[in-house]
Amino acid sequence: MAAAALEVAHHWLGGRVETVVIKTSGDKVQDRPLADIGGKALWTKELDAALVKGETHASVHSMKDVETERPAALCLAAMLPRADVRDRLIGAESIEALKHGAKVGTSSPRRAAQLLRLRPDLEIVIFRGNLGTRLAKLEAGEVDATLLAAAGLERLGQGSIGVPIPIDVMLPAPGQGAIGIECRSDDHETLSQLGRVNDHQTSAAVRAERAFARALGGSCHSPVGAYAAIKANEVYLRVEILSEDGKDRIADEARFRVGDDTKAEALAKSMLANAPASIRRLFAAG
Known part of the structure; x- marks a missing residue:
């Protein structure tokens, strides 16, 4: 999908973008929860290594499986139009x-x-x-x-x-339904090329959701739901955090201008401050 989008956007011949298939630790380990063996990095570390070494120009990720804290050497340069988040x-x-x-x-x-x-x-x-x-x-x-x-x-x-x-019944994971493309932060040519396929609404929504999750400071053990909709340069963010057994839940929402993700971060901190111990203990920031 990413290769085809780039070829169309740049009027390149089909096959111009080479796809390098990398099997990640997340693919290989199938008998245990990811949270028990290294979390979301199991989906990204092999791709990150290939990118940093210059073996690839870009990595394609399912955004719900990408850690909210990423290496400074890498940049999420584009997101494809979002699919069904449910x-x-x-x-x-x-x-x-x-x-x-x-x-x-x-x-x-x-x-x-x-x-x-x-x-x-x-x-x-x-x-x-x-x-x-x-x-x-x-x-x-x-x-x-x-x-x-x-x-x-x-x-x-x-x-x-x-x-x-319905999302009114179960909010999706932050970034669910979105495909992100990452490259090296100093690779200006690839950054420019990827910019041509970036869907700005998807990017704004996912960045708001990830800002919320990052401010929580949790891990793969931490139940978090988040969904942002973009309307007229405004983000409408709906979020929830839960205890592992679902008995306790804190839900909230916020509206703010696109790009003002500090509001998402403030929402996360406010929710943690008001959450019961059963939820706070699941988040490092709590």
Whole structure:
């Protein structure tokens, strides 16, 4: 997608942009939650190394899997137009329709906390692997249902699987549905080339969501939901932080001018200050 966007924007012949496939630690380790073995850096460290060494000019990331603190030597130069930000439930018509005590497979602390807030009777089962692996586990009856990002399903040609969960029910992860392209901060030619494919609304929204998450100071263990919508140069940011069991939740929202992400940071700090201990202990800033 990123290569095709660049070729179209610059009127390059197809194939001009070479795609280098790098298998990350996040791809290789499938039997444990990422938070237990290194967090989101497992999706980025190999790509970062190739970029810094000059083996590649740019890295393409799913923004929900990118740490909010990035090396100064690297720059998030562009984001492609955002896809569907929602989660999709596979295995039932709705969260309410799940049978009492149903097993739901997910490795996401956010999804687990949000589900348990809505349905404390559910049993959360750690669930990792690619789409085929997860669907096979579901088919085999290891779980009754699972949740996956709608954007990822769409990009794999499986957008009709499951049912979408409204963001009023489950806020997405910061950056969900967005593809970011990163390059070296001193590579001015690549920075300029990537600028041609940057979707400004997506970039503004994701940067606001990431500013909120960064100010919280949490880890992969910290359940955080955030979604920013852009209207007329204004950001409308909706956020929530939860305890791991979903029993405690703090939700809020803010409106501010595009680019004024200090408002998102202030919102995060205010929410932490008013959060119960069950939530504060999950965030380094708390």
